[in-house]
Amino acid sequence: QKEVEQDPGPLSVPEGAIVSLNCTYSNSAFQYFMWYRQYSRKGPELLMYTYSSGNKEDGRFTAQVDKSSKYISLFIRDSQPSDSATYLCAMKIEYGNKLVFGAGTILRVKS
Amino acid sequence: DAGVTQSPTHLIKTRGQQVTLRCSPKSGHDTVSWYQQALGQGPQFIFQYYEEEERQRGNFPDRFSGHQFPNYSSELNVNALLLGDSALYLCASSLETSGKSRDTQYFGPGTRLTVL
Numbered sequence: 001q002k003e004v005e006q007d008p009g010p011l012s013v014p015e016g017a018i019v020s021l022n023c024t025y026s027n028s029a030f031q032y033f034m035w036y037r038q039y040s041r042k043g044p045e046l047l048m049y050t051y052s053s054g055n056k057e058d059g060r061f062t063a064q065v066d067k068s069s070k071y072i073s074l075f076i077r078d079s080q081p082s083d084s085a086t087y088l089c090a091m092k093i094e095y096g097n098k099l100v101f102g103a104g105t106i107l108r109v110k111s
Numbered sequence: 112d113a114g115v116t117q118s119p120t121h122l123i124k125t126r127g128q129q130v131t132l133r134c135s136p137k138s139g140h141d142t143v144s145w146y147q148q149a150l151g152q153g154p155q156f157i158f159q160y161y162e163e164e165e166r167q168r169g170n171f172p173d174r175f176s177g178h179q180f181p182n183y184s185s186e187l188n189v190n191a192l193l194l195g196d197s198a199l200y201l202c203a204s205s206l207e208t209s210g211k212s213r214d215t216q217y218f219g220p221g222t223r224l225t226v227l
Binding site: 004006008032034036041042043044045046049088090092097098099100101102103104 | 115117144146151152153154155156159166167169199201203215216217218219220221223
């Protein structure tokens with residue numbers, strides 16, 4: 001079993017829809033949770049960074065962490081065609097050096 | 112503000128050859144991590160360098176080695192290339208805080224390595 005599970009999709013939605021992306025994990029020691037966006041053949045770009053449980057909002061993006069369920073989510077409001085990309089969740093333990101990634105979810109927003 | 116840069120962008124090698132990839136961290140960052148991303152997969156941690164030493168290593172064979180220079184830039188070397196080494200190699204930089212690796216990592220554009 002992988003430490004971090006993420007549905008690879010693809011997830012296809014119409015422009016303007018609310019998108020929900022999710023990851024589950026097995027290591028209860030994870031304390032830092034990140035979402036990266038990766039366009040085709042490019043490096044990952046940091047979107048959201050959350051420590052421990054709770055919600056964090058930044059513009060159209062909201063990240064949620066539920067440590068009791070070992071479940072994290074990224075919500076995208078008013079999705080745009082430019083949001084079409086692969087979304088990677090990543091996690092790190094306290095004082096850890098490496099990020100552990102999910103496999104990524106491919107998102108397609110249709111205009 | 113200069114972000115993470117990597118060179119070369121693309122590289123084609125044959126089995127058995129050796130390759131060196133280069134990374135310059137984001138301005139102000141002192142820690143460099145390397146990841147391998149196979150097609151359709153998430154990045155896998157290779158190793159991290161801080162103060163010119165390898166601090167932690169993932170599940171990669173000794174054919175993968177690295178180096179960090181006094182200006183914080185880094186190299187990844189892969190010897191005896193295998194077909195399975197074909198991937199996007201990503202460099203990420205971060206800033207050590209109070210001796211603990213708390214800050215998150217910012218990625219470069221990657222080097223796409225193809226092994227024939």
